[in-house]
Amino acid sequence: MRLGPRVATIVVNYRHHNDTVRCLNSLQASTDVDQQLIVVDNTEPEFARADLADLLDPAVRTISAGGNIGFAAGCNLGINAALTTHAEFVWLVNPDAVVDPSTLSHLLATADEHPDAGVIGCRILDDGKPPRILFNGGVIEGKGSTLHADAGKFDHDVADSSVREVDYVTGACLLVRRHVIRQIGLIPEEYFLYYEETDFCLHAQRAGWRTIMAPHTRIWHYKRSTGKLPTPYYIYYMCRNRVHFSQRFFSAAFDEIEAELSPFIEGWGRRIAIHAPHLTGSFEKLVQIALADGRDGRLGRRDDISDFTFI
The missing domain is CATH 3.90.550.60 (Spore Coat Polysaccharide Biosynthesis Protein SpsA; Chain A)
Incomplete structure (x- = not known):
């Protein structure tokens, strides 16, 4: 019962x-x-x-x-x-x-x-x-x-x-x-x-x-996050967390993870270059921060991601 x-x-x-x-x-x-x-x-x-x-x-x-x-x-x-x-x-x-x-x-x-x-x-x-x-x-x-x-x-x-x-x-x-x-x-x-x-x-x-x-x-x-440009939090957490996940379950080296992430990063980079080329630098900086945080094991919430505006 x-x-x-x-x-x-x-x-x-x-x-x-x-x-x-x-x-x-x-x-x-x-x-x-x-x-x-x-x-x-x-x-x-x-x-x-x-x-x-x-x-x-x-x-x-x-x-x-x-x-x-x-x-x-x-x-x-x-x-x-x-x-x-x-x-x-x-x-x-x-x-x-x-x-x-x-x-x-x-x-x-x-x-x-x-x-x-x-x-x-x-x-x-x-x-x-x-x-x-x-x-x-x-x-x-x-x-x-x-x-x-x-x-x-x-x-x-x-x-x-x-x-x-x-x-x-x-x-x-x-x-x-x-x-x-x-x-x-x-x-x-x-x-x-x-x-x-x-x-x-x-x-x-x-x-x-x-x-x-x-x-x-x-x-x-009914996804709200779709559109021509990504949200900063989507790019940051997807890249950073992929590093953590791959290291945890596959003992992957950082260069292997970065290589597999390249299509994701380059695909969104091309969209930004087409629809908001003036924000390319911000996008590249955000990706660098996400990968560095993943490599350094920084996890949890990161509030300053909202400072990046490319949507």
């Missing part, structure tokens, strides 16, 4: 309350309602335009982080609350996502069919008509290069009928067993943003758990 809900669903809000309300509405429309909804608010007090709790159903538990403590730390606040409910699973969902009503049911059915799977993910689509795939399983190549399977393909063109083992699952939609968290611990917070869920999946695999994709699952991700 269970003492609480089977699933504790965690959404980490950051500034955009309307996104989170839309996400929660879709979660509450799930065909499987055996879930406790938990929202962690990472919004800084100076950017809070409303009390998030006032916008949500009273049944939703809200937790204030007191500010932007990072994605993993926000998730961990929710996970610690979830563990007190004795939930069998924790489900992480991005606030800018809309969930198909049947997704949770399919995730749980897949977990039941594969008890050795500790982390289960779903197909993530954009909001196009027809939608294209953003994520259909994570692949790790070389010394830590990551890519999303089937990215850019139309959803209806890619078969979806069987469980697949993958290298990692993105934190935009990640179902994890309570036993995995009890065994390996919480999501690593030192990354602050990006690569933390990849680290978590590999850690779980080293502990003997499989990472799989569940068929017939869909969420739509």
